[in-house]
Amino acid sequence: MKTNRREILMFAGGSAVGVLFTPAPWRLITDTALWSENWPGIPAPARGEIRARFTNCSLCPAGCAVRARCVGDQPVQLSGVTGHPLSHGALCPFGIVGHHLPHLPARVKEGPLKEAAAALADGIAKCGPAESVAVLDLRPSRTASWTYRRAMAALKNGRYVTPSGDTSVAVDLSKARTVLSFGVPVLDGWGTPGNVNAARTGFHLIQVDPVESRTASMADRWLRVRPGSEDALAQALAGRITHAAAADTTGLTVPEIAALAKELEQNGPVLVLGSSRLASGSGIVIARRETPVPEEWKKAAPAENLASLPDRSVRVLMIDESASAEYLSWNAIEKKLVGDNPVVVVFACSREGYARHANYVLPVGVYPEVADDIPPAIDSVAAMFRISAPLVSPPAGMVKPEEFVAAAAALGIGDTLRERADTIHKTGRGKLFTYADAKSQALKDVSADNFWKALNAGGCWIDELDSKPSPARLTTVAPEVRPAEESELPLAVVLTHELTPGSPLLSKLYRESNLRLAPGRVALNPSCGLDDGAPAVLETLLGKCRVGVTLDAAIPPGVVQASASPALLDLCAAGVRAKVVRV
């Protein structure tokens, strides 16, 4: 049989058509899709035994209870602990992704430990009689804070410095029928989220804010005042200036102010936040009992505010930024340093904060790598003791700030957390709440060892309530505002304290949805003449800073809303004048 060219072509063509009627090509498409799902570009989640572990979130002073779903020892998901008496099972967006922090790309992983120790020793030796060695503790009342205080007491010129306020002041939200807030983000970061939400139905919220903040939008009443005029309203309500004078300053009407004054009078008790001009109702703001500490620790340096230090007096400054709650402007700190070669050592996990100004930056472990206790939150009426127990190990080379400071002062310390837990246990007061079973038991029924184990496995000690608590006052530190010509700096700054940038996943809230204003960005009225998303420079009397611009019709003309970042906070405070110019 002879095969000609025509037959070969017919066979090839017929085969090509015929194969389409077989499963082969379609199977190949499916397989290709399956292969592509598993190509090396797609990470494969780790497998292993799944179990729950418990700890406390140390990212902010609220210290919410956390249940971590772990694969092996690695946490893969964080959620709240239902039944917790204060956090009520809630966790904020930042806390939900807290387990990503050890993997931050910009994390500081090494630092000049020996050089810093040597410079510190040299600085302490050179410290003159009018000079001092200071520790700035951004989250006081921790066990580590007591170590700092003891270390500073051991030094001749040691000073222990905290940002502001009395950490023993507590707010009993359940007793307030009205909350008058002057710019305080009551529903968006103030206090413990779960506790505030639980109490929310019990109080009428009046928010005084120049822009429609998240709290203002959820408040029962929002009073839009001119930026920086909140104090005038408070003075009018306190009877120090007339309603007419306050109306001129704030932009509110006289009837609005009169109606507010009447409402506060009729719908008490009132909790006032963000202003020292007005006193809160009886029994709402109280002095909380102190969480017990060993008696020998009390020979410690007193806590001082930064403002109380003489200018140009600090030769050596150590800043613990590992557990921060507040940010003090670098300008305020810098003027306390001596003029000639001060030594500034910063303990931090990133270079975005005070590390920009430090001589030495020492890396520290982050949540949830290190054991640290969390002082009671402002809305916790009872004293508490809870430990942020580590869920993963820190990388090698991390510094423990309290050990470093104690060594610099030649102070010998042991396991301070355990010592404090034992002291609490000796009091026999209060109860232990354990997270795994959501149960409470009287502390006197628990042995010291079991108490310590429970604290490390997820638990907290809650003190008995004081039957007759002493009244206290919330202090508000007014920002230092330099006067500026409105013609030169036409915008008034309103700060919004958005979540600290942490997990890269927070891009969902910023770049991928614009739900929140990202740190380092400013929002302006569309009439400002700038383009949405354009890079710009924010300028105040203190300096300049690059920012990104977001246009938002909700921002009134003449106002710039800035999302707080360390670089911005070095230049701005609420109410300062600024301008934003195109790059």
Added chain:
Amino acid sequence: MTSANKSIRAARYGMTIDVDRCNGCGACMMACAVENNVPPAHEGATDRKGLTWIRVFKVDNGEEYPDRRTAFVPVMCQHCGNETPCVHVCPQQAVDVDPATGVVGEMPQRCLGCRYCMAACPYHARYFNWWDPAWPAGMEKTLNPGVTPRMRGVVEKCNLCHGRWHAAKEAAAAAGKPDTEPVDYTPACAEVCPTAAIHFGDLNDATSVVAMEAGKAESFRLLERLNTQPKIYYRSKRDWVREIAAAPQPGARKEKARG
């Protein structure tokens, strides 16, 4: 995931979202991303190219101060129960409605990335993977083992935490419960909502919280006039919020959304 077994008591999983309680914190968005291994934003991502299976929109009543009012509306796949638009247009049969749960599912392995479903979805609740999923070095260890990350070039969306549903089914089977009964589970967004604005459950179960809330007078669904019968119900006592949800013709009201 599908089963045509008639002995199965079909569930109709759905949600109720109380708009008046939502404070727009974004905890639901973060919990969703963690649960479903949604990657962080690529350098080129914007609010139009990002991946947010659930997204909280800020809406207002269009008035000026002092009459201005704002609300936060979380929007995810609405799990349409009638003439599901994305199912009809998918040339790959990569989208289906599970008769046992009512959940609109998405199979990324079948998806060829044509994005017809994105065009068809009236709720803009589907997202295209423009880039390879990437996590910073070391962060892959934190991925949820119950969910496979998706590849570049496919569409993805909320599936009411299907991984959790599977886990609940397995747990129920291990406990000796019959396979024919709906299981109790909670998607990540409903679990973490700090204001308890989101509730999840079986709408077919008249005793469930969601079934009772869905039947209340203030309850509404997005774009109800399309008759897609979404299984996500919203609640608000504010008339203007319900008006926005109905999406009147352009120009009928001064509405505005940011998010």
